[in-house]
Amino acid sequence: MSPTAQDAQKPATGEREGTKNEAGTVRRRSNPGSSSGTNRGARSESLLFGIPGSPTGLTKVQRNVPADEPPQLPQNSELKVIGKRVSRYDGNYKVSGTAKYASDVRLPGMLYAVFVNAGPPHALIASIDTSAAEHHPNVKAVHVIEHIRGQAELQDRAKEQSSRYPIVRYAGQPIAAVAATSLPAAIDAARLVKVQYETMPFVISVEKAKESNAPLVFPGPAAEEATAGGGGGGDNVPQKGNVRGPSPGRHGGGAKGDVEQGFAQSDAIVEAEYRTQVQTHSALETHGVVADWRADGLTVYASTQSTLSVRDELAEIFNLPKSKVRVLTEYMGGGFGAKFGAGNTGAVAAQLSRKTGVPVRLFCDRKEEQWATGNRPDSRQSVKMGAKKDGTLQAIRWISHGTAGVGTGAGTSGPAQNLYRCANVETEDYDVFTNAGPGAAMRAPGHPQGAFGLEQTMDALAEKIGMDVLEFMDKNDDSDARRQERLIGAEKFGWAQKRRKPNSDPGPIKRGVGVAQGVWYRIVNMDSACEVRIHKDGSVEALSAVQDIGGGIKTVVAQVVAEELGLQPRDITVRIGDTNSPPGPPSGGSMTTTSITPAVRNAAYKAKELFLTEIAETWRVPADALSLSDGRVSSREGKSASFKQAASALPIEMVSATARRSPEYGQRQQMFLGGVQFAEVAVDTETGIIRVEHVVAVHDCGRPMNLLSLESQVNGGILQGISYALYEDRRLDRNTGVMVNPNLEEYKIIGSKDIPQIEVHFIEDYLARSSTDAGGIGEPAKIPIAAAVANAVYNATGVRMYELPMTPARVLAALGKVKAAGGVA
């Protein structure tokens, strides 16, 4: 790997400022492959650019392109496979149960391991007695954790009483693990591990943690390492007590102008505090691995969003060469940002496998998943925004406090800094440590929170200056993509007919509509490569370490290869999720499709050239006289054969080409993905129940690659967002610090009957940046919906909801039907 690629892989190294993930985001954006490809030569090419059907339309732009890049693809309407609705490559395997996920892996002689978890939320471990567990007849090994992963660490360990074991900083923190011949035996034996605690005072509420005499989660500055999905605050962020910050604005905007002057020039000012709750990732497959340590190397079956990050972390922990660690993720049961690196499960399972000499399976149970494996931090956003009567946004001031528990990354100012043009912006993001499970990057870290505050304030400002909010957005949003999205969305949704004055319905059930926008960063990871093989029997394989976390990249890989070779996606065998293959990007930050598809196309293009060169020799025609389409090889002179027939003439068993992704074409600049979402709700003002009835979403993601899987991702983002808006809430008991709903019953997730009618549209947004020009969709899909629903609730009732989730208790309190409950927070 080139140094450049490593930088892109570990974006936060050396310069970790700003908030979780977004620091990484910035580094990734500014860094990709500045030197790579420079010795390949370049050609100047006129490339498709723009949005078909929009006022600005489809035009051309001149760019320097590495000389060996394939020619630009035409727009989607001229393609056969890309940009169409293509069924999921492995859908049949998944719905029939044939697909084997990492948690399904059972190896001969495999042991089952389970964690021993901390009871108290803050304690020094005085002693751990594992002897009874070790004497259990079915136990093969016990491992006591000496280095806890996935959370912030005290920078100066001298500030804390020295201890052999990590300090317990939240209830549920893993302490040790027991490996036995069966899961029941492991659970039995885990109960035999005796832990003596010296408990310490703890704090779980942000308000209390901010107080000067609050118990300290860390008795000095603490910081967290970044993951491949982002994460970690910098080493240079000030910390006072439990409060760490402000993180300097590093979202691409930063502080600018003079906000006080901006407010002075405003005709209307809206000031409010918005609050959001902790959401857990709640992937169906929990965190875990099966680790198989052998003399000749370590093989790990992992539920991960980045096979390379698991390999790299294990290689580092055990001081193994990367070549001796193999990580496989054939199928993956969801991650949403929390599954990067080996983590505690990976590190401990590998230790246990090394100790016992047999494979070890260690997967969290649902409680551990809820306690300890990550969450979306909560937030309190103090927001002040001003605008002129003509709709010009004048100033944004944004001060945000949030807790990622014992982690960092609770910043929320990304949308405020990036969504609208505003001359005067000031943001401060603070992390507040509490004795709660660590936050982790979660589907657009900081953004659903930030959009909830920003887009409600925009809605309120628009009302104050007497302007339709879409017009207000038009005045302040420079994005051509979103302008077009607002236009399409308003028409499909029927905005003009449906948007009435707030509180227009006379009865107890009130309907209303709202709109909100989101913005996310176009992130490119340069560890993106692919090998394409064409076999003598005409079969085709594509190989990469990239993993499919559910977004459907396997299908897209097949599409790209098929398009290039004139075949159908079903003709391509896709082998991904294996670090033995060429490197692949992490699946986080909506970077997978953006990063890997150009590598896939470049490899397919090179393989095609090799293939046609061989066929041309056999056919005794010039190679450039041959073309591939509709499953056939054809020469200019009219000779034609099926792909399979032609391949049978190969002089060697297969031709193969490996290619990597080129750096983004053109001048380096921060680019964005985004979307606009419209929501219609019915609010029962007597019970406080909100039902979302209809959603229209319009999104951009560069060149849309597979409309079917894109739709699915947007559907998923909207559902996860409505679930966030109305239901999900990690609840810790205020008196003990223990989570009271560590399950999927009282931790309420949207169900089938709560799902509205959802309509999804995409624009084609040709950017002339890569050989596919594809972009991502995972994060943008989730960002706007909670804000859109909240705006619709306001439109329905005339009462604004400042806190998530919008439960009946909060709706009734906002409507003045009941006093706000003292402790509902």
Add this chain to the structure above:
Amino acid sequence: MIAPFEWSNAQSVQDALSQLDGKAVVKAGGVDLMDRLKEGLDVPSRLVNIRTISGLDYIKEDSGWLRIGPLVTLATIAEHPVIREHYTALADAALHAATPQIRNMATVGGNLLQRPRCWYFRSDQFHCLRKGGDRCFAQDGENEYHAVFDNELCAIVHPSAAACALTAFDAKLQIQGKKAMREAALENFFVRPEQDVTREHSLAPDEILTEIRVPAPSSTTRSAYSKIAQKESFDWPLAEIAVVLEQRGEVISKASIVMGAAAPVPWRAKTAQETLTGKRLSEETARVAAKAAIQGATPLSENAYKLPIFEAAVRRTILAAGNMEARNA
């Protein structure tokens, strides 16, 4: 993880009873039991599966009674034409419980006898009063889903939707002991915390519920049930109401109103019933009754919001029972 236990397929009620030695537990649909086993709340030596006993899953009308076998599933009750027409509140209560998958497995007997869903009770990390501990963690803890009546000692809410509806219908239970059969009015069958905080009902460990009997309604009886929950799919109620009205001419001659998710037992709104009796049903009388239904509530720190929900739901359910749609609702 579930501790090992024996499994026994009972052949008859007597066979099952003979196996109930205090450490064995009866298993019907197994829905609630599975959760308890997984959490380690129950550690039985044996599960006595009574689903293998034939003849306990009937629904029949018989000399003034609707007789329901305890193994009838919620799905069957929800769809049964007689129940749907004459005991609408019961059919709707069954229909709105849990999920289709659970309703296909869960029996009405098991639904009545299930243990509470209080998140402190359900967690092995809290040794609460109901489990023999010395405190109710909900009192000064996270109590937004807890009881608003009769909650001083223990603030669970009774979890059974069927209990709410069947209590409103004045159902009776047939209970078979090792030696004798007894009958109990459902309403008196449930145990309030001050009677015994460790149990929700008075079925002895060596007794089996063998039949549920519901008195046949008069020709003027109408009923309705409503469930108010955050989610429509797979959620427990914030409030549920069953209303049974008998009318004589234009006047309500008898009103039965029971609230679920309100108290540790199905909670009869006696004052509300009294305000309706002898009145003509109208928006106004329903409103007055609904107000009366929440009188005397003692909400905890975070659940006062349930009172306006109960009030609205009682009013709407009374009107629905009287075939009067609530205005704009």
